[in-house]
Amino acid sequence: MLHVLAITAVVLAAANVVALASLIGMRVQLRVDEKRRAQLEARVADSALALVDGRSIESLTRDEQRALAAVLARYARLVRGDARKNIAAYFERSPAYADAIRSVTALYAWRRASAAFALGDMAVEASIPALIDALDDKDRDVRAAATRSLGRLGAVEAVEALTQMLATAAVPQQIVATALLQMGERALPRLTALLATDDLRVRASATQLVGLLGTAADSHELIERLGDPAAEVREQAAIALGRVGVRSAGAELLAMLDDRVGFVRAAAATALGAIGDRAAVPALVAMAASDLFEPAHAAAHAVLAIDPNEAAVVSGSPQLDEVADLAAVLR
Amino acid sequence: MSDDAVTILVCDDDPDIRALVTYRFETAGYRIVAAGDGPTAIELAFSESPALAVLDVMMPGMSGMEVTRRLREDPRTERMPIILLTSRSLDKDVTSGFDAGADDYVTKPFSPQELLHRARAILGRR
Numbered sequence: 001m002l003h004v005l006a007i008t009a010v011v012l013a014a015a016n017v018v019a020l021a022s023l024i025g026m027r028v029q030l031r032v033d034e035k036r037r038a039q040l041e042a043r044v045a046d047s048a049l050a051l052v053d054g055r056s057i058e059s060l061t062r063d064e065q066r067a068l069a070a071v072l073a074r075y076a077r078l079v080r081g082d083a084r085k086n087i088a089a090y091f092e093r094s095p096a097y098a099d100a101i102r103s104v105t106a107l108y109a110w111r112r113a114s115a116a117f118a119l120g121d122m123a124v125e126a127s128i129p130a131l132i133d134a135l136d137d138k139d140r141d142v143r144a145a146a147t148r149s150l151g152r153l154g155a156v157e158a159v160e161a162l163t164q165m166l167a168t169a170a171v172p173q174q175i176v177a178t179a180l181l182q183m184g185e186r187a188l189p190r191l192t193a194l195l196a197t198d199d200l201r202v203r204a205s206a207t208q209l210v211g212l213l214g215t216a217a218d219s220h221e222l223i224e225r226l227g228d229p230a231a232e233v234r235e236q237a238a239i240a241l242g243r244v245g246v247r248s249a250g251a252e253l254l255a256m257l258d259d260r261v262g263f264v265r266a267a268a269a270t271a272l273g274a275i276g277d278r279a280a281v282p283a284l285v286a287m288a289a290s291d292l293f294e295p296a297h298a299a300a301h302a303v304l305a306i307d308p309n310e311a312a313v314v315s316g317s318p319q320l321d322e323v324a325d326l327a328a329v330l331r
Numbered sequence: 332m333s334d335d336a337v338t339i340l341v342c343d344d345d346p347d348i349r350a351l352v353t354y355r356f357e358t359a360g361y362r363i364v365a366a367g368d369g370p371t372a373i374e375l376a377f378s379e380s381p382a383l384a385v386l387d388v389m390m391p392g393m394s395g396m397e398v399t400r401r402l403r404e405d406p407r408t409e410r411m412p413i414i415l416l417t418s419r420s421l422d423k424d425v426t427s428g429f430d431a432g433a434d435d436y437v438t439k440p441f442s443p444q445e446l447l448h449r450a451r452a453i454l455g456r457r
Binding site for chain 2: 074
């Protein structure tokens with residue numbers, strides 16, 4: 001018995017040594033690879049800068065081309081205008097782009113995701129259709145990578161598909177929102193067109209995005225959404241109007257304080273606070289004194305935002321007492 | 332580059348941005364002194380007397396705004412033109428930059444060519 005235990009201990013110790021040695025070997029190999037990559041990138045640095053500047057370069061080895069692609073992908077995130085166009089022109093003729101376009105439909109999900117991610121940094125607009133197709137991929141990482149890349153490429157033709165992704169949470173919402181925000185106001189006409197779509201989740205997401213990207217000029221469409229049959233859309237419309245800061249929407253928002261749904265009333269109260277509508281103060285005080293917790297809390301804080309002096313003297317509910325205390329501190 | 336080339340100070344903690352700006356200005360005939368952080372940029376501004384500085388706003392330690400304020404406080408650099416390179420484009424951030432003493436700003440992602448044109452325009456006015 002003792003003999004068996006001794007042999008087992010020796011075997012386990014040997015296995016440990018082998019595992020440790022292989023870990024050290026892998027670590028050393030990683031360091032070597034890292035060093036080699038840094039050396040290659042340093043070697044192609046001038047070529048990368050010349051390409052960004054629109055100059056031609058001498059031919060490179062395969063390894064140097066890979067290093068150049070990595071450097072240019074980093075540069076593509078930093079520059080715009082002609083510099084970005086020059087990077088796109090290089091990639092369009094490069095083996096790296098051809099490989100990425102092939103790989104975006106590869107068998108393994110990690111390859112598809114890597115390719116979809118890489119395409120966003122190559123700045124080649126011709127890759128947009130392949131990336132829009134990748135939004136329907138069965139793998140969430142691929143969809144997320146394609147979403148991020150479409151934002152990097154400023155692909156407004158993907159606005160409808162991306163808003164759908166936001167509405168259905170097919171991709172983490174922050175990634176979709178970031179992609180759409182990167183497109184900026186160029187995305188607005190397509191988003192505004194989605195405000196009247198049948199799918200209430202898409203309408204709500206589009207309303208939210210118009211609020212993030214839009215200006216006072218978009219208030220008419222947002223005011224119309226205050227009458228939407230879906231409470232989620234009315235809530236987003238109120239938040240959006242508060243964000244774009246349109247005082248002329250005060251009357252419509254004031255009417256929303258009587259909405260049958262509490263979170264809509266709360267959003268309307270917050271929006272009135274954001275636009276600083278003094279005419280709404282009596283209604284907000286009454287709401288803060290009598291409504292459910294969430295709308296009452298929003299109404300009380302709206303009073304504080306509009307008129308700190310009024311907020312300092314109000315009372316009648318825990319929410320109003322809280323803002324009175326806050327107003328006293330802020331004085 | 333000639334010996335009497337105009338000197339530009341570039342300060343950004345991102346080496347890629349330093350490389351891009353340096354290349355664009357050097358190929359246009361300027362001499363570049365580059366720094367990766369605020370304190371080094373201030374030292375170079377005093378020792379090299381650059382004609383213009385391009386400063387990143389968001390840097391660890393000392394921000395570009397703070398560098399701008401310090402350069403404005405010193406008689407040696409109080410009139411040196413400064414362009415801020417920033418990923419922020421909100422009105423209040425732009426206003427803060429001008430309040431700190433900057434002459435112009437360029438938002439990231441940036442166009443190296445546009446940055447060069449802006450620098451030339453400022454230098455031409457001086």
